[in-house]
Amino acid sequence: MTIETAIQALSAQFGPRLSRAEAILQQHGQSESYYPLTLPDAVLFPESTAEVSDIIRICAAHHCPVIAFGTGTSLEGHQLAVEGGISLDLSRMNAVLAINAEDMDVVVQPGVTREQLNQDLRATGLFFPVDPGANASLGGMAATRASGTTALRYGTMKENVMALEVVMADGSIIRTGTRARKSSAGYDLTKLMVGSEGTLGIITELTLRLQGQPEAISAATCAFADVQGAVNTVITTIQSGIPMARMELIDANMVRGFNIADGTTLPEQPHLFVEFHGSEGAVAEQADSFREIVEEHGGSDFKWALKAEDRARLWKMRHNAFYAHKALAPTLRAMATDICVPISRLAEAIEFAEVKSRALDLTCTIIGHVGDGNFHCALSFDMDDKAQFERVQDFMHELAETAIALNGTVTGEHGVGIGKMKYMQAEHGEALHTMRLIKRALDPQNILNPGKLLPPSNT
Amino acid sequence: MTIETAIQALSAQFGPRLSRAEAILQQHGQSESYYPLTLPDAVLFPESTAEVSDIIRICAAHHCPVIAFGTGTSLEGHQLAVEGGISLDLSRMNAVLAINAEDMDVVVQPGVTREQLNQDLRATGLFFPVDPGANASLGGMAATRASGTTALRYGTMKENVMALEVVMADGSIIRTGTRARKSSAGYDLTKLMVGSEGTLGIITELTLRLQGQPEAISAATCAFADVQGAVNTVITTIQSGIPMARMELIDANMVRGFNIADGTTLPEQPHLFVEFHGSEGAVAEQADSFREIVEEHGGSDFKWALKAEDRARLWKMRHNAFYAHKALAPTLRAMATDICVPISRLAEAIEFAEVKSRALDLTCTIIGHVGDGNFHCALSFDMDDKAQFERVQDFMHELAETAIALNGTVTGEHGVGIGKMKYMQAEHGEALHTMRLIKRALDPQNILNPGKLLPPSNT
Numbered sequence: 001m002t003i004e005t006a007i008q009a010l011s012a013q014f015g016p017r018l019s020r021a022e023a024i025l026q027q028h029g030q031s032e033s034y035y036p037l038t039l040p041d042a043v044l045f046p047e048s049t050a051e052v053s054d055i056i057r058i059c060a061a062h063h064c065p066v067i068a069f070g071t072g073t074s075l076e077g078h079q080l081a082v083e084g085g086i087s088l089d090l091s092r093m094n095a096v097l098a099i100n101a102e103d104m105d106v107v108v109q110p111g112v113t114r115e116q117l118n119q120d121l122r123a124t125g126l127f128f129p130v131d132p133g134a135n136a137s138l139g140g141m142a143a144t145r146a147s148g149t150t151a152l153r154y155g156t157m158k159e160n161v162m163a164l165e166v167v168m169a170d171g172s173i174i175r176t177g178t179r180a181r182k183s184s185a186g187y188d189l190t191k192l193m194v195g196s197e198g199t200l201g202i203i204t205e206l207t208l209r210l211q212g213q214p215e216a217i218s219a220a221t222c223a224f225a226d227v228q229g230a231v232n233t234v235i236t237t238i239q240s241g242i243p244m245a246r247m248e249l250i251d252a253n254m255v256r257g258f259n260i261a262d263g264t265t266l267p268e269q270p271h272l273f274v275e276f277h278g279s280e281g282a283v284a285e286q287a288d289s290f291r292e293i294v295e296e297h298g299g300s301d302f303k304w305a306l307k308a309e310d311r312a313r314l315w316k317m318r319h320n321a322f323y324a325h326k327a328l329a330p331t332l333r334a335m336a337t338d339i340c341v342p343i344s345r346l347a348e349a350i351e352f353a354e355v356k357s358r359a360l361d362l363t364c365t366i367i368g369h370v371g372d373g374n375f376h377c378a379l380s381f382d383m384d385d386k387a388q389f390e391r392v393q394d395f396m397h398e399l400a401e402t403a404i405a406l407n408g409t410v411t412g413e414h415g416v417g418i419g420k421m422k423y424m425q426a427e428h429g430e431a432l433h434t435m436r437l438i439k440r441a442l443d444p445q446n447i448l449n450p451g452k453l454l455p456p457s458n459t
Numbered sequence: 460m461t462i463e464t465a466i467q468a469l470s471a472q473f474g475p476r477l478s479r480a481e482a483i484l485q486q487h488g489q490s491e492s493y494y495p496l497t498l499p500d501a502v503l504f505p506e507s508t509a510e511v512s513d514i515i516r517i518c519a520a521h522h523c524p525v526i527a528f529g530t531g532t533s534l535e536g537h538q539l540a541v542e543g544g545i546s547l548d549l550s551r552m553n554a555v556l557a558i559n560a561e562d563m564d565v566v567v568q569p570g571v572t573r574e575q576l577n578q579d580l581r582a583t584g585l586f587f588p589v590d591p592g593a594n595a596s597l598g599g600m601a602a603t604r605a606s607g608t609t610a611l612r613y614g615t616m617k618e619n620v621m622a623l624e625v626v627m628a629d630g631s632i633i634r635t636g637t638r639a640r641k642s643s644a645g646y647d648l649t650k651l652m653v654g655s656e657g658t659l660g661i662i663t664e665l666t667l668r669l670q671g672q673p674e675a676i677s678a679a680t681c682a683f684a685d686v687q688g689a690v691n692t693v694i695t696t697i698q699s700g701i702p703m704a705r706m707e708l709i710d711a712n713m714v715r716g717f718n719i720a721d722g723t724t725l726p727e728q729p730h731l732f733v734e735f736h737g738s739e740g741a742v743a744e745q746a747d748s749f750r751e752i753v754e755e756h757g758g759s760d761f762k763w764a765l766k767a768e769d770r771a772r773l774w775k776m777r778h779n780a781f782y783a784h785k786a787l788a789p790t791l792r793a794m795a796t797d798i799c800v801p802i803s804r805l806a807e808a809i810e811f812a813e814v815k816s817r818a819l820d821l822t823c824t825i826i827g828h829v830g831d832g833n834f835h836c837a838l839s840f841d842m843d844d845k846a847q848f849e850r851v852q853d854f855m856h857e858l859a860e861t862a863i864a865l866n867g868t869v870t871g872e873h874g875v876g877i878g879k880m881k882y883m884q885a886e887h888g889e890a891l892h893t894m895r896l897i898k899r900a901l902d903p904q905n906i907l908n909p910g911k912l913l914p915p916s917n918t
Binding site for chain 2: 100102103104105144145146147151158159168172173174175176178179180181182183184185187188189191192194195196200212214215235238239240241243279281282285289340341342343344372373374403407408409410411412413414415416420423424427428429430431432433434435437438440441442453454
């Protein structure tokens, strides 16, 4: 029983939908981040839940690893076959199965991307709010507990996945949750699966909450003399209960990147990019209240983006921040990390990142969903400059430790994957053992995305 | 190794804090519902997490059941020692450990009640919104995934518990989650523990999200010719995105109960009781929009409760609905159940309850958090009238099956306990096996609240 015998059995059943072509393996073995190319032994394109179940049964019988693959946009190497095996590409399971407009929910297959879903929803007046930047698959977004710029108002995948269909490690198919808005009936397996990164089961169907398109939207940008002013504005705004839809901090370096990459002429100071959703009256009121808070904290250069195309440009620029970061040092590669801390510790965490990156002479940009206490650092490095790469890794390491020291988490939204495994013990302590017990109970052979999320244990 | 040897060991360590006094056993063996008196073998009053850990280690060594006890307000018999053992009364662990006003969170021990917490928060301008009616303990509310009238706006315990400290079945102490607003770092053990009804661990500390006291609050009541009109009003309101704080349906029978018990003179028709939270402007706008929707759906008798004391009276009356139900048939006992369905199926579910209870000649009242699709039925019965009691049970059974048939859940907020165990297979199917695997992995001896949540299995 080996990976090869599994592939023979799968090939007999799936024919050309099992591929070992080099280009396909490469596509499924690469990462958007700095992880080295890590090829799976084969890529399989299932078209139904029943097929996924068959595949898992065969892989279980042959003790062959299976790694779910969505769009490959993970930043922490979740999709890499570090122990070989089958990359299970769910992109052909991309049907929107039911739009329940009256209940404001939708049932989709895991390969549907968030942009595809919102395109399909256009006529309904509803939308799916979770917005991680990349046009990721909804299965992948659930598996990594993704969030993004709108989590502040609408929550993360955790709050927006109502129910799942999951193929378990023995090939059995379970349904977790219902279309009811709430339930107290038993263990919350939906929330256990969300964020489990393909290590406990393969998500084959999702029921998602939708939101009504707001009657009015307005966005604005404003500048601050320092990050502290911006962060204090954020804290006061959150405490005032203004239901911000988006609230993004952009540090001065990142603004410089935008000015280069996007041709903007923003003052090279820390900025907040914000958005308000609601009725016409509510949006106007929220915006007024926010503007007052900005002025109290010494903000300036307050600019509205009232037209839809101006807002689209603003958020497109924000979503392409990683490319704008690269514009600051075009010959170098870049790596991004994310942490999340209680909002009262946000200024400290950001200051740490600024001071530390300067001390290490690194090109660093900071951008964040600061209303949630979550921010990202991107750092440039030259793969051939080993000392620099080590400084980047030192930075990443110290930032993760800082997050834990400030009662936060080493990842607010990117997930653990390979990159953050080494912090699981420090962040979770004894609870890591509980996670391992659950993993062993649900995947005793460790065939589901092995080598991810849970660091190797000595027991 | 027996319950008796465990009690000897515990008694040696805890002295008079272990009680076998009949009155204490009775207090911990009764239920607010119709379950028969079920005495534990002893009641123990721990005062710290370390003590809870010691107790669990001793009980594990002696294979002795341990049942967490909060305020005893469960409606599904969660706290009853159906297999004997120790009732672990957490009421002495009732300290508010930290109020983090800037982060809008609070750290509490499990015995703190929701009213005590809100009393302590009064000076901060913050409040804890989850409101199940009873002045339950926060540990118990987390364990049963409680919600209540404000879940529509602020979520249930699931959305409001950020982090937990839990003593596991081997006595180890784990911490789940952090004070950061979001995390993608590993399995969501917090959400697994919320709603696990003391079967996976004993919650010894909770970190809870708080909300800012709204600048303005207004409440209103309105009447409808039939339930359908009220439900259609609810659906349209939710779809319009009006951020209702509370939205309660009261059926005509229940209104009659209020008129008797509370001396009100409401027209004996279905009513909605609603509340708006926000800025002055937002509340006025929301209320106007809602009133328009009410009028479109033939609502009448629209009355404002603008003063704080009027609102307090309104919601106190709502919270005492069970007693108002009893006023309809003062010589009988009453039993309540709860289901939750997708909002598009709500009218069907309520109509089923109305028609069925009439057909069975039962005194039935319906009251519900209808914005969530969740409602309760209370039914009167005479313990000595066996045929009537059987009709009540038939009703409960058919209502639960209706909930499942309508893609809903057999309990929206009361939990499984003893009463809803028999529906776990029908509601969860294969997923029940996954729940059992988790239970076995985390509590292999089945000492934590045995005989609850998971029905006995044949395997």
